Amino acid sequence: MSKVKKIILRIAIAIIVICGGITFLIYSVLKNNDQRKAYAETFGSGDKKAFVMYQPSSTDVMKNITDNYVRGLVDAGYTVDVTYPDLEKEYDVSQYDLVSYGSPVYGGKALDIMKKCVEKITNYKDGIQVFLYTTGVDNKEKEMDGFKKAVQYSNVTTQKIYVNSKTKLEEAYEMGAGK
Numbered sequence: 001m002s003k004v005k006k007i008i009l010r011i012a013i014a015i016i017v018i019c020g021g022i023t024f025l026i027y028s029v030l031k032n033n034d035q036r037k038a039y040a041e042t043f044g045s046g047d048k049k050a051f052v053m054y055q056p057s058s059t060d061v062m063k064n065i066t067d068n069y070v071r072g073l074v075d076a077g078y079t080v081d082v083t084y085p086d087l088e089k090e091y092d093v094s095q096y097d098l099v100s101y102g103s104p105v106y107g108g109k110a111l112d113i114m115k116k117c118v119e120k121i122t123n124y125k126d127g128i129q130v131f132l133y134t135t136g137v138d139n140k141e142k143e144m145d146g147f148k149k150a151v152q153y154s155n156v157t158t159q160k161i162y163v164n165s166k167t168k169l170e171e172a173y174e175m176g177a178g179k
């Protein structure tokens with residue numbers, strides 16, 4: 001094979017590998033918006049009531065962050081109802097003292113499935129706090145704008161947990177314990 005042909009072959013292989021990688025990334029991000037198997041679990045038995053809805057990420061990251069956040073809430077005196085977003089479901093959050101929504105960030109955005117579900121929820125108890133938390137690697141926090149817009153309520157606070165932080169699980173616990 002001539003030198004020119006070898007170079008063309010290498011370039012073609014590189015293009016195929018790059019396109020395959022991009023397709024895989026897009027596919028895995030879109031997959032994160034898939035509706036999960038129904039899940040609802042209650043933790044703790046405190047007097048205050050918290051609702052936590054989150055969409056897991058491709059790895060255990062979002063689940064681990066949420067588990068620790070919920071542990072913190074329980075220690076802060078909450079009974080915590082945890083669930084995944086379900087577009088078919090109607091949510092009644094009128095009994096909760098704290099409502100939290102969690103999403104991993106991909107391509108600068110919180111997941112659409114979370115935003116669509118959050119948009120439908122309107123019956124917040126007066127004066128409560130709605131809390132958004134995201135997980136990700138960069139500190140732009142732009143994703144919070146779109147996520148916040150989806151919330152049909154004015155008192156919204158936010159926090160991002162950086163997945164590369166060595167203390168991310170402790171930070172997640174404090175996020176709940178401080179409520």
Ligand SMILES: Cc1cc2nc3c(=O)[nH]c(=O)nc-3n(C[C@H](O)[C@H](O)[C@H](O)COP(=O)(O)O)c2cc1C
Nearest residue numbers: 025057058059061104105106107108135136137138
């Ligand atoms: C394709 C892709 C795009 C991502 N885009 C962002 C981003 O825009 N901002 C950010 O903070 N993190 C971004 N991340 C990091 C993820 O948010 C982080 O790894 C995540 O919260 C945990 O998800 P994982 O279980 O899928 O790794 C991205 C990750 C992937 C794989």
